[in-house]
Amino acid sequence: MIRVVLVEPEGEYNVGFVARLCRNFDVEQLYIVNPRCDLRSALNFAAHGKEALLKAQVVDTLSQALEGVDLKMATSSDADNPGDILRLSIPPWTAAEVGRGKRTALIFGRESVGLTREEISMADFLLHIPASKEYPVLNLSHAVSILLYEFRREANRDQRNVNA
Amino acid sequence: MIRVVLVEPEGEYNVGFVARLCRNFDVEQLYIVNPRCDLRSALNFAAHGKEALLKAQVVDTLSQALEGVDLKMATSSDADNPGDILRLSIPPWTAAEVGRGKRTALIFGRESVGLTREEISMADFLLHIPASKEYPVLNLSHAVSILLYEFRREANRDQRNVNA
Ligand SMILES: Nc1ncnc2c1ncn2[C@@H]1O[C@H](CSCC[C@H](N)C(=O)O)[C@@H](O)[C@H]1O
Numbered sequence A, B: 001m002i003r004v005v006l007v008e009p010e011g012e013y014n015v016g017f018v019a020r021l022c023r024n025f026d027v028e029q030l031y032i033v034n035p036r037c038d039l040r041s042a043l044n045f046a047a048h049g050k051e052a053l054l055k056a057q058v059v060d061t062l063s064q065a066l067e068g069v070d071l072k073m074a075t076s077s078d079a080d081n082p083g084d085i086l087r088l089s090i091p092p093w094t095a096a097e098v099g100r101g102k103r104t105a106l107i108f109g110r111e112s113v114g115l116t117r118e119e120i121s122m123a124d125f126l127l128h129i130p131a132s133k134e135y136p137v138l139n140l141s142h143a144v145s146i147l148l149y150e151f152r153r154e155a156n157r158d159q160r161n162v163n164a
């Protein structure tokens, strides 16, 4: 079970796209912490994911959004700086393996400033999508798409094993 | 070497996001066939990928966009319908393996109607990202992000082997 958690998202289009992605990848739980944009306008970008947005849980704090999960993974474009233990990261494929069969929250930060160090320290792991050394900062909804794709791939691998 | 080919894109934001993704994943070649939206406005969504958009090749036909590559991969949300041989597909991880070390064009269709059958028949492979049976249609730029992520992963696997 995956829960997508958006912390204080600022862009309508990103929230809409993420709702669509939840539908695309059969993710049932979308939590939005203290949105900084208009969720009504976000519907314009959700295509057939409108329902995922309408039933999203809107909460005030990150702690509330993390209630009831087994595993919490924060995400960041900024990871593995020498000497900074808080920012040691795992890649998506490892994260998907670690999360297998667990209720896993994937936590995404603000478009402008990402997650705070305090928010990252609430997670069990920091997840980083390897990208260009010069410009590793993906747009929020594109980071979401890559992780939902990778977690789905891992879940289906399970299924094949179970059936085999 | 990856070349991203967008066929008649209709949404400014998608073109801008794709330019950003090219920069995020160190993709040097972006071709845009007969754009149906304003490329100037697309710059607003490119963040630090503006240069990738400014140096994109804008051409009139898909054939022109495919000159000089070894391998052509069309993409579609609609694949593997019984009895339709044109739509037998490979998943992203297989595509990335097949494309290893080759000049590979990844061809993406219109937001409204995708690629025509004629356009798909110009490719060597059809690539489909496994997604929800109920709603497998990803937004254009999110399909791009997942494939660039997967091809980069495969390229880096190479590197590790070479260095080992
Ligand atoms: N890679 C990582 N991802 C998430 N949390 C981590 C982490 N490495 C350490 N932590 C957690 O971070 C906390 C202390 S690290 C100290 C960071 C401090 N809050 C700061 O802002 O500088 C501990 O709870 C530890 O378990």
Ligand SMILES: Nc1ncnc2c1ncn2[C@@H]1O[C@H](CSCC[C@H](N)C(=O)O)[C@@H](O)[C@H]1O
Residues within 6 Å of the ligand: A075, A076, A077, A078, A107, A108, A109, A110, A111, A112, A113, A114, A115, A127, A128, A129, A130, A131, A136, A137, A138, A139, A140, A141, A143
């Ligand atoms: N390479 C990457 N790996 C993992 N998550 C990423 C990512 N690029 C972007 N994201 C996600 O997208 C969100 C918005 S990007 C935030 C960028 C901000 N300038 C910063 O300083 O962090 C991030 O908080 C993270 O959740």
Ligand SMILES: Nc1ncnc2c1ncn2[C@@H]1O[C@H](CSCC[C@H](N)C(=O)O)[C@@H](O)[C@H]1O
Residues within 6 Å of the ligand: B075, B076, B077, B078, B107, B108, B109, B110, B111, B112, B113, B114, B115, B127, B128, B129, B130, B131, B136, B137, B138, B139, B140, B141, B143
């Ligand atoms: N699941 C998926 N696998 C591969 N490519 C996809 C995809 N979902 C969307 N795309 C890409 O995004 C583009 C726009 S989506 C096009 C949808 C259109 N209604 C149709 O009938 O095809 C597609 O042409 C394809 O390039």
